[in-house]
Amino acid sequence: xxRQFLLAAFLLLSAPVFGHHSTxxxxxxxxxxxxxxxxxxxxxxxxxxxxxxxxxxDGSVVTWGFEAEGPTTLMRSGxxxxxxxxxxxxxxxxxxxxxxxxxxxWVTAVLENGxxxxxxxxxxxx
Amino acid sequence: MTASNKCxxxxxxxxxxxxxxxxxxxxxxxxxxxxxxxxxxxxxGKRFNSAEELYQYLQQQAGSNxxxxxxxLPDWRGVYSMDLRQTxxxxxxxxxxxxxxxxxxxxxxxxxxxERVRLAQQGIExxxxxxxxxxxxxxxxxEPFLREYAVTPEQTWLMNEVAAETRRIYTDGRxxxxxxxxxxxxxxxxxxxxHEGRLVIHTNQLRAGMYQRSxxxxxxxxxxVEIMQKADxxxxxxxxxxxxxxxxxxxxxxxxxxxxxxxxxxxLRIHYWYCFDNQNNDVQxxxxxxxQFKDFDFD
Numbered sequence: 001x002x003r004q005f006l007l008a009a010f011l012l013l014s015a016p017v018f019g020h021h022s023t024x025x026x027x028x029x030x031x032x033x034x035x036x037x038x039x040x041x042x043x044x045x046x047x048x049x050x051x052x053x054x055x056x057x058d059g060s061v062v063t064w065g066f067e068a069e070g071p072t073t074l075m076r077s078g079x080x081x082x083x084x085x086x087x088x089x090x091x092x093x094x095x096x097x098x099x100x101x102x103x104x105x106w107v108t109a110v111l112e113n114g115x116x117x118x119x120x121x122x123x124x125x126x
Numbered sequence: 127m128t129a130s131n132k133c134x135x136x137x138x139x140x141x142x143x144x145x146x147x148x149x150x151x152x153x154x155x156x157x158x159x160x161x162x163x164x165x166x167x168x169x170x171g172k173r174f175n176s177a178e179e180l181y182q183y184l185q186q187q188a189g190s191n192x193x194x195x196x197x198x199l200p201d202w203r204g205v206y207s208m209d210l211r212q213t214x215x216x217x218x219x220x221x222x223x224x225x226x227x228x229x230x231x232x233x234x235x236x237x238x239x240x241e242r243v244r245l246a247q248q249g250i251e252x253x254x255x256x257x258x259x260x261x262x263x264x265x266x267x268x269e270p271f272l273r274e275y276a277v278t279p280e281q282t283w284l285m286n287e288v289a290a291e292t293r294r295i296y297t298d299g300r301x302x303x304x305x306x307x308x309x310x311x312x313x314x315x316x317x318x319x320x321h322e323g324r325l326v327i328h329t330n331q332l333r334a335g336m337y338q339r340s341x342x343x344x345x346x347x348x349x350x351v352e353i354m355q356k357a358d359x360x361x362x363x364x365x366x367x368x369x370x371x372x373x374x375x376x377x378x379x380x381x382x383x384x385x386x387x388x389x390x391x392x393x394l395r396i397h398y399w400y401c402f403d404n405q406n407n408d409v410q411x412x413x414x415x416x417x418q419f420k421d422f423d424f425d
Contacts, residue, residue, distance in 0.1 A: 018215075018270055018271075020253070020255040020256055020258065020288070020289075020399075020401055020407070021253055021255065021256035021407075021409040021417055022246075022251040022252055022253045022256065022339065022409075022416075022417040024246065024249040024250065024251045024416055024417055025249075025409075025416075025417055025418055025419060039424070042404055042406065044403050044404040044407070045397060045398070045399045045400065045401075045403060046288070046399055046401055046407060047404070047406075047407050049404065049406045049407075049424075051424045063424040063425065064424070065406060065422055065424045067406075070271070070287075070399070071397065072271065072272050072287060072394055072395075072396070072397070073271065075393055075394060076387070076394070097419075098249065099418070101419075101422065102424075103419070103422060103424075123207075123210050123270060125207075125209060125211070125385045125387070126387070126388055
């Protein structure tokens with residue numbers, strides 16, 4: 001495989017999340033999945049953050065942040081601010097940070113009733 | 127009547143032949159519409175040495191039919207977004223899978239592009255938008271978020287959700303600032319005219335930037351010509367030619383498609399875009415050229 005092809009193949013890889021900054025701080029080749037409780041939904045431009053408290057087996061709590069696109073893309077995905085009030089239980093998957101901090105690019109979340117929430121569905125024309 | 131009597135003498139046919147020839151010429155020489163092919167538009171751009179020459183040519187083709195009144199406004203109402211199904215964020219929608227951007231760059235800029243992509247592959251990348259700079263032009267044509275358009279006979283505003291940016295296109299007959307009075311800005315200075323539902327734009331006074339993440343640079347000598355037109359009720363097409371005598375060996379053409387979004391509950395609206403409203407969106411360029419979040423506040 002030549003260098004040109006490798007470079008070009010990279011160009012067309014989908015970014016973990018679209019917005020105003022490079023997404024190189026996330027490892028798009030890995031995913032993490034945690035189950036927890038929504039602490040806060042920071043519905044903001046240019047990125048929103050879903051803050052989730054995750055309780056470990058030993059009882060300790062780690063607070064994770066999951067980055068997504070801004071409000072208009074989330075709305076196009078059917079994710080409103082009121083969709084995820086504090087206290088909501090969910091299982092969420094994301095591309096983790098490369099530096100090990102408890103944050104990730106939000107890929108998908110599943111509520112206890114089975115509803116799946118994918119921020120990037122907002123880019124599908126409809 | 128015999129068969130020979132059915133044929134008109136050539137002297138009578140000649141005016142008809144001329145009329146047909148003129149009609150064909152007129153049809154082929156019009157200001158290109160939304161259906162114009164990429165190949166034809168690439169060839170059109172190559173016929174000219176500068177954006178100004180192309181723009182003047184389009185003005186000539188339009189002739190005196192360049193007006194717009196409140197009664198003839200095209201319907202560009204609604205909220206639009208770029209069609210990402212083409213090639214994602216790639217500036218040039220003809221960029222094929224497995225290929226680098228097809229711009230004809232000078233060798234130095236081609237090397238910079240390849241190095242940029244190589245480093246990004248290693249996670250070393252910083253986007254100036256991370257500092258909350260607006261995308262500006264021409265980069266703004268490749269941003270994937272919401273767009274709105276405000277059309278009046280004298281001005282058209284092209285509004286982009288990213289960084290709450292607005293490009294003003296003056297169609298009231300004014301000219302660009304005098305050369306000695308020009309200064310580079312993110313969106314430059316745009317004048318234009320309307321012709322049969324098509325908005326033709328010439329932009330200069332732009333500042334240097336890059337076409338998109340993992341795409342080439344452009345210099346502050348870049349100038350643009352754009353033709354925008356609704357292809358149907360939902361689809362807005364933009365032909366865009368970039369002329370950059372510093373960095374490009376020939377004009378770089380791209381064709382962008384923007385789709386009007388269905389929003390029956392009228393929930394979609396462009397809000398102000400300020401990168402530091404949320405501390406968790408604060409990113410910084412590192413010494414090695416990579417990007418990192420500053421300090422998270424999840425408490």
